[in-house]
Amino acid sequence: MYSVVNKKIKLEHGSIKKKIIAVASGKGGVGKSTVTVNLATALAELGNKVGIIDADVRGFSIPRILGVSTKPKAVDEKEIIPPEVKGIKSISMGSFVDENSPVIWRAPLLGGALEQFFKDVRWGDLDYLLLDLPPGTGDMPLNIMQKVPHADILVVTTPQVTATKVAGRIGKMAEKMKLNLLGVVENMAYYQCNNCGQKEYIFGENGGQYLADYMETELLGQLPLISELRQRSDAGQPAIFADPDSLISREFIKIAQKLVAQDSGFDESIQAAQLKM
Numbered sequence: 101m102y103s104v105v106n107k108k109i110k111l112e113h114g115s116i117k118k119k120i121i122a123v124a125s126g127k128g129g130v131g132k133s134t135v136t137v138n139l140a141t142a143l144a145e146l147g148n149k150v151g152i153i154d155a156d157v158r159g160f161s162i163p164r165i166l167g168v169s170t171k172p173k174a175v176d177e178k179e180i181i182p183p184e185v186k187g188i189k190s191i192s193m194g195s196f197v198d199e200n201s202p203v204i205w206r207a208p209l210l211g212g213a214l215e216q217f218f219k220d221v222r223w224g225d226l227d228y229l230l231l232d233l234p235p236g237t238g239d240m241p242l243n244i245m246q247k248v249p250h251a252d253i254l255v256v257t258t259p260q261v262t263a264t265k266v267a268g269r270i271g272k273m274a275e276k277m278k279l280n281l282l283g284v285v286e287n288m289a290y291y292q293c294n295n296c297g298q299k300e301y302i303f304g305e306n307g308g309q310y311l312a313d314y315m316e317t318e319l320l321g322q323l324p325l326i327s328e329l330r331q332r333s334d335a336g337q338p339a340i341f342a343d344p345d346s347l348i349s350r351e352f353i354k355i356a357q358k359l360v361a362q363d364s365g366f367d368e369s370i371q372a373a374q375l376k377m
């Protein structure tokens with residue numbers, strides 16, 4: 101699928117210099133895809149070249165949230181040119197399968213598609229590639245993690261106990277597979293009243309910190325439950341593009357800054373052992 105040369109991922113049609121970030125969640129609906137897109141835009145805002153692979157076969161919501169309006173283009177049936185939104189390249193299963201086909205038929209497609217996304221897409225030289233994983237700890241996210249042993253895992257959760265408990269298993273999964281954990285993003289952490297400013301902890305409090313402690317990693321940020329984020333996601337207008345000074349944009353920038361500050365570069369020794377799959 102790829103090789104590692106001089107601490108960089110070498111792709112058939114490009115390279116990745118800094119990190120592959122696999123965005124995971126213990127269960128669906130916690131905002132994993134929303135966080136993936138907004139973090140991608142925040143990383144781009146900080147001057148990075150960013151790509152996104154939407155590997156969430158059940159959800160494939162990346163094109164809608166990012167505001168992708170064109171389909172990928174095939175060149176000579178060998179290369180795929182991904183759509184771009186303000187310089188962010190993205191590719192989604194959603195562009196290749198009929199949205200109405202049963203999920204059970206889409207799942208086997210994913211293995212081959214993921215390989216194709218790495219090999220055939222003309223990514224160019226990227227700093228970061230973000231992978232929106234299927235939710236949960238089942239075979240699908242596991243297979244992807246196995247196929248991409250250089251991915252670092254970022255876990256999205258709500259503070260709710262049920263969400264943090266299942267998300268904890270991702271930590272165990274990552275540990276077993278010797279994948280690096282980047283940290284936890286707590287989404288829907290609180291709701292702040294527009295009138296009085298009071299914070300309500302609708303899904304409970306401190307679940308993200310609990311999960312980060314449990315996985316011995318960092319809590320990277322706490323994002324509010326905010327209707328603006330939902331509206332912008334539905335409209336395909338990521339907050340950082342539409343309103344860079346808003347609270348939510350600033351929160352995403354803070355998380356992106358923490359990621360940028362972490363070490364980057366890829367371990368060449370992993371390659372021989374694991375990349376043969």
Ligand SMILES: Nc1ncnc2c1ncn2[C@@H]1O[C@H](COP(=O)(O)OP(=O)(O)OP(=O)(O)O)[C@@H](O)[C@H]1O
Nearest residue numbers: 128129130131132133134159235324325326330333
């Ligand atoms: N902080 C937030 N405030 C308000 N709405 C949010 C927030 N985060 C996400 N949402 C909304 O919650 C819904 C679920 O988000 P999203 O699709 O990102 O979840 P997901 O974890 O990727 O789900 P799945 O994996 O099941 O596809 C969407 O309608 C999204 O706009």
